Amino acid sequence: MSTIGPGSEALVSIDSNLLGIASTPYRTVIAPSQDLERLSPADGLCLADCRSHAPVFAGMVVAAASRHYVPSRALSVRALLQLPRLARTDGVVSRRRVIAELNHCAARLRHDQQSLSELIPRDEYGLSDLRFVGLESAVADRIFGRLHYLRSARAGSMNFALVDPLNRLPVTLCSVSPLEWKRVGRQLRTQFGIPLEGAWDVSRVYSFDVAPANAISYLLGRVRQWIRRELPTAQVLTTAVDPNLGFTGSSYRSANWQKWMSIAARPYLYVDGLYATPRQLRARFGDANLSHLRATHSEHRFEQSRARLLNSAIFCSRLRGETEQVAPADCRVLRR
Structure with a gap:
């Protein structure tokens, strides 16, 4: 255990070798009586x-x-x-x-x-019982790579989690990376006076079923405190919320984040029936243009959605001072 910064709470780094526990059946849900x-x-x-x-x-x-x-x-x-x-x-x-x-x-x-059954927590604890920790990349990458809906981790991220007090398994976790979305970065600079290098992105969040209420917003608050203390040049945290997946941004609003802008929707992309981001396509095939991919990789099936999708919201949290609300008329819709 090591203390980060004067007077700060301990921030523990979890070693993946400490995470082995006996496997038990995952928590289930009850089916409705109607067929x-x-x-x-x-x-x-x-x-x-x-x-x-x-x-x-x-x-x-x-x-x-x-x-x-x-x-x-x-x-x-x-x-x-x-x-x-x-x-x-x-x-x-x-x-x-x-x-x-x-x-x-x-x-x-x-x-x-x-x-990765050995990493799945099965016991429920209250929010006050969970510990805020820095999470080893090997552990975070396995969870994000398998259980996050994108099934991938963001390379080069810092990872944080709330872990249970007994087995020290992550209950709720997130990754934070330097903001790479240049369109968002330009808007932050133009509208809010924040340079690109001062913006950090919450690029992944995952919460297990046993997580207590408000676990995500609590984790976001602790992450904000840590980054404000340890990264003095950081000015703002950002994240993208996709309403097409049923997300509303409620955890971010509970942590006092505000919607500052939106990103225009674009079709979802799929390879052999499975969703893929443009980043994943470029990493796998060297290109994200479906026409090119269909011509050069005929052994795969490339598709895109046809129905109109909703714009994603960009939520932000200033690291120092209050995060101001942005009036709907001033909430810009950015093109991809």
């Missing part, structure tokens, strides 16, 4: 109903999560990432295809859980 698979499979669900967790979609998620013994919250996000691939231009997906995709996503999520 959802008998519901008019030809009828469609619109993406708006899915991302708002309308009762029919919510019931489908719970049924699939129960069948595969996976957490319904994580399953819902993964499915929402995949459903735009299946939606028509009007945003409608047949119930049959929604059910099939939920089961595919649940099976993959179950496999991902099993691959």
Whole structure:
């Protein structure tokens, strides 16, 4: 255990060798009594109903999560990432295809859980019992690489977590990286006077089902305190919130972050039926242009969503002083 900064609380770095515990079944959910698979499979669900967790979609998620013994919250996000691939231009997906995709996503999520079962916390603790720590990259990368909906970690990040007091397993974790999004950086400089080198991005967040209420907002508050103390040139934290995945930014608002701008939506991209970011495409194939990829990698299937998607919100938190609200008229929509 080492203390970071005068008068600061201990910030512990977790060694991956200390994280082995006996594997036990993952926490499950209860399926509703109604047999959802008998519901008019030809009828469609619109993406708006899915991302708002309308009762029919919510019931489908719970049924699939129960069948595969996976957490319904994580399953819902993964499915929402995949459903735009299946939606028509009007945003409608047949119930049959929604059910099939939920089961595919649940099976993959179950496999991902099993691959790092020794890192999954199973005991519930109150927020005051959890410890704020610096998390070893090897541990954070495994969790983000398997359980985060993007299934990847951001290289070169600092990682932080709230860990349980007994097994010291991460319950809620995040990664923080220098801001690389130059369009956001330019807007921060132009509108708020913040240089690019003063902006740091919360690039990944993941919370296990056993996390107590408000764990994410509490972790964000502790991260803000640490960065303000240890990185004197840092001025602001940023993050992107994608409402197409059902995210509303409530944890950021609870931590006193504010929406400062938006990013115009672009189609989701897929390789062989699985979502991929442009960054992942460039890392894997050297290009993110689907026309080029289809011409040069015919052994793979490249697709993009056709339905209209919602803009992502950029939430920000000043590291010193209060984070000001931005009036809707002054909240710029940035093009990608």
